[in-house]
Amino acid sequence: MIEFDRVTKRYADGSPAVADVSFTVPSHKTVVLVGSSGSGKTTLLRMVNRMVDPTSGRVLIDDVDVTTMDPVRLRRSIGYVLQSGGLLPHRTVVENIAIVPRLNGATRPDARERALTMLDTVGLDRDLASRFPAQLSGGQQQRVGVARALASDPNILLMDEPFGAVDPIVRRSLQHELRELQRTLGKTILFVTHDIDEALALADEIIIVAAHGVIAQRGTPTEILTRPANAFVAEFVGVDRPERRLRLADAAGVEVVTDASGRPIGTLER
Numbered sequence: 001m002i003e004f005d006r007v008t009k010r011y012a013d014g015s016p017a018v019a020d021v022s023f024t025v026p027s028h029k030t031v032v033l034v035g036s037s038g039s040g041k042t043t044l045l046r047m048v049n050r051m052v053d054p055t056s057g058r059v060l061i062d063d064v065d066v067t068t069m070d071p072v073r074l075r076r077s078i079g080y081v082l083q084s085g086g087l088l089p090h091r092t093v094v095e096n097i098a099i100v101p102r103l104n105g106a107t108r109p110d111a112r113e114r115a116l117t118m119l120d121t122v123g124l125d126r127d128l129a130s131r132f133p134a135q136l137s138g139g140q141q142q143r144v145g146v147a148r149a150l151a152s153d154p155n156i157l158l159m160d161e162p163f164g165a166v167d168p169i170v171r172r173s174l175q176h177e178l179r180e181l182q183r184t185l186g187k188t189i190l191f192v193t194h195d196i197d198e199a200l201a202l203a204d205e206i207i208i209v210a211a212h213g214v215i216a217q218r219g220t221p222t223e224i225l226t227r228p229a230n231a232f233v234a235e236f237v238g239v240d241r242p243e244r245r246l247r248l249a250d251a252a253g254v255e256v257v258t259d260a261s262g263r264p265i266g267t268l269e270r
């Protein structure tokens, strides 16, 4: 479990990026921080692996304050996926994925074998192993980023807008694959996005973040959609948007789901 206990972060120039924030990420669950730009999501995420240290308050992993841990070892024990992929451009795919296992002491052949297995895990062909990142599509690069983060079998995965830079169709399939992967791997995932639909698709629990990391609401996707705590959340989630107000229509004996404007979006299965 990851626990944020009254955490504040003040950068050098003044107003707090994050002010007195407390929440937990239960083990084996996916918690998604969603909020507008500059609300402090990345700051919160980076406090888990000590890329940022809190000005006050504590971040605990399984009851241990992360500031008592060696930052380098801590970072090697936590998977981290960034929007840009963060792959080393002059290393091949397999080398990129093998980095952390190597740093953790695996022999070169073992680390390579592990990296190839990770390619299978994230649904990439082993033929891509010797390519360089620039020779991959955006979606493939993000899969490699996920493979690299998982390569040392960390308990915790931090994901900062990992699918933000790919087109909507690839993004959907990456989200779907992450959910499938999570079903079997059961990692503790803290995921940051500004896209509420991505949060609804991925989260066991969503935390809607307002300015300065203030938590506007925490709940399951269903709770957030059906019982927004206040006007800010309702507006952010877009509870009144036509695609959130689904209706049923009958089309020659088949129940068709339409949005509020009557546009068909699917059929109902019972």
Ligand SMILES: Nc1ncnc2c1ncn2[C@@H]1O[C@H](COP(=O)(O)OP(=O)(O)OP(=O)(O)O)[C@@H](O)[C@H]1O
Pocket (backbone or CB within 6 Å): 011, 012, 013, 016, 017, 035, 036, 037, 038, 039, 040, 041, 042, 043, 044, 194
């Ligand atoms: N290294 C830094 N030095 C000074 N201010 C910073 C630094 N990093 C972030 N900030 C400020 O802290 C606030 C929160 O930034 P943060 O990146 O955590 O927000 P975010 O919610 O992740 O935003 P985005 O969705 O745009 O990535 C912003 O006002 C930002 O300008």
